[in-house]
């Protein structure tokens with residue numbers, strides 16, 4: 001995929017519209033190796049909103065480069081559909097964090 005950076009943001013925009021009524025904040029989406037290559041992706045938010053959420057996707061989700069079946073995922077499963085599912089999963093984390101933050105604020109006197 002030549003323009004996976006742009007595609008990831010377009011996919012995020014679709015997911016945000018389709019599943020979250022556009023309520024998720026616009027994140028930074030990076031494609032990078034994860035620590036020890038152990039996880040396929042991660043997401044991270046800060047409580048004080050000083051920066052947008054970050055979603056990191058491992059490039060091998062689109063197809064293994066060093067291993068044919070990274071994370072023991074069948075090579076035929078790797079590709080855009082798996083990235084879509086992974087991105088949706090990370091968006092659910094961001095949504096949950098935002099919800100729990102709202103909950104915390106709501107609990108304050």
Ligand SMILES: [Zn+2]
Nearest residue numbers: 042089090093
């Ligand atoms: Zn997760």
